[in-house]
Amino acid sequence: xxxxxxxxxxxxxxxxxxxxxxxxxxxxxxxxxxxxxxxxxxxxxxxxxxxxxxxxxxxxxxxxxxxxxxxxxxxxxxxxxxxxxxxxxxxxxxxxxxxxxxxxxxxxxxxxxxxxxxxxxxxxxxxxxxxxxxxxxxxxxxxxxxxxxxxxxxxxxxxxxxxxxxxxxxxxxxxxxxxxxxxxxxxxxxxxxxxxxxxxxxxxxxxxxxxxxxxxxxxxxxxxxxxxxxxxxxxxxxxxxxxxxxxx
Numbered sequence: 633x634x635x636x637x638x639x640x641x642x643x644x645x646x647x648x649x650x651x652x653x654x655x656x657x658x659x660x661x662x663x664x665x666x667x668x669x670x671x672x673x674x675x676x677x678x679x680x681x682x683x684x685x686x687x688x689x690x691x692x693x694x695x696x697x698x699x700x701x702x703x704x705x706x707x708x709x710x711x712x713x714x715x716x717x718x719x720x721x722x723x724x725x726x727x728x729x730x731x732x733x734x735x736x737x738x739x740x741x742x743x744x745x746x747x748x749x750x751x752x753x754x755x756x757x758x759x760x761x762x763x764x765x766x767x768x769x770x771x772x773x774x775x776x777x778x779x780x781x782x783x784x785x786x787x788x789x790x791x792x793x794x795x796x797x798x799x800x801x802x803x804x805x806x807x808x809x810x811x812x813x814x815x816x817x818x819x820x821x822x823x824x825x826x827x828x829x830x831x832x833x834x835x836x837x838x839x840x841x842x843x844x845x846x847x848x849x850x851x852x853x854x855x856x857x858x859x860x861x862x863x864x865x866x867x868x869x870x871x872x873x874x875x876x877x878x879x880x
Contacts, residue, residue, distance in 0.1 A: 645674060645746050648685065653740045654715065659801050663767065664733045665701060665719045668742065673714035676700055677753035678774040679846065679874075682718060682746030686728055696728040699770040699848075699874075700747060701802075703777035704756070719801065721767040752846060752874045756782060761838060761866075762790040763830075763857050765849030768876055769801050772848055776810060785810050789838045793830055793853065812838070830857055836864045848874040 651668035659665050678700075685695040702717035722733040736742070754760055754775045762772040769792045779788045790811045794800040796818035807813070814834055819827040825834075830853075845866055847857045854875045861871055 645748055648743050648745045650741045651716075651744045653736055653738050653742060655738055656736065659719055660799055662722045662733075662799075663719055663801060664722070665717050666732065666736065666742075667702075667715055667717050668744065670714050670716065670744070674747060676704055676716065676747035677749075678704060678756060678778045679753040679771045680747035680749040681771070682716065682744045683748065684718070684728065684732065685743045685745075686731060687743070694728050697748070699774070701770050701773050701777075703774055703781050719767070719770045719773075752848075752872055754778075754844070754846065756784065756787070759787050759840060759843035760789075761835075761840075761843050761845045762788060763792075763835070763845065763847045763861070764790070765793040765830075765853035765857065766795070766799065767801065768847075768849030768853065768874070769806075770848075771874065772846060773802055773806065775846070776806070779810070780808075789840075791830070791835060791838065793849070830860055832860055832863050835860060839864050839866055841865075843870070845871045846874070847871060849876060851875045 649671055651670050653666055654669050655667040657665050681697045681699045683695050683697050685693055687693045698718040698720055700716050701719045720729050720732045723729045752771065756778045760775065762775055764772045772790055776788055776790050779785045788810055791814065792811065793814045793816055795816050797820045800813060814825060814830060815827045816829055817827055819825065845861060847854050854873050858871055858873060862868060
């Protein structure tokens with residue numbers, strides 16, 4: 633059976649299963665987190681994703697991929713084993729994201745398959761620099777949560793770029809000594825940095841050398857962040873990039 637680089641299997645994860653929505657909560661004015669209970673618990677790695685498929689009464693289907701925001705559950709109670717959390721950004725005219733953000737309620741069932749992905753996965757045992765823009769912070773939050781839960785928060789440094797405080801995902805939880813929050817359009821009062829795009833000065837002091845670097849966000853953000861990282865001295869082979877497309 634073929635496997636990902638960290639040993640998760642492809643064959644089982646590509647089978648569809650019906651997950652039950654156990655809770656929902658708003659993250660920002662345009663994003664919502666769904667907690668799903670899976671009938672068959674499947675271990676995931678931080679950075680992996682699930683595919684959600686919707687089927688209309690006439691048989692039309694639409695599916696989208698969403699990163700797992702929760703940490704791998706192995707041995708932890710939050711979320712319980714067999715539960716995952718997906719954070720969904722509501723996109724204009726998004727047929728799947730609109731339904732997940734505005735219609736789905738606890739008790740509903742969603743057809744899902746996963747976890748999927750190996751290139752962008754983090755095993756939680758080696759240093760990592762995480763750079764996310766907007767909703768690109770979702771898989772990186774799984775990595776940060778895992779590091780904190782396992783007592784290895786020293787392994788990660790997270791830089792997240794948001795347009796304004798109102799657009800920051802996981803605002804109450806994400807702050808901490810491992811994280812740097814940058815605002816591109818509106819910084820809160822008393823912020824130590826004026827609003828503006830990611831720059832070399834924002835990352836240079838966080839590059840330790842030898843770590844893997846995970847970049848996630850829109851194509852424009854990912855390309856800009858990669859260029860800044862290279863200028864800050866990070867070797868290109870050390871950078872792993874996940875680009876979020878405009879599909880909804």
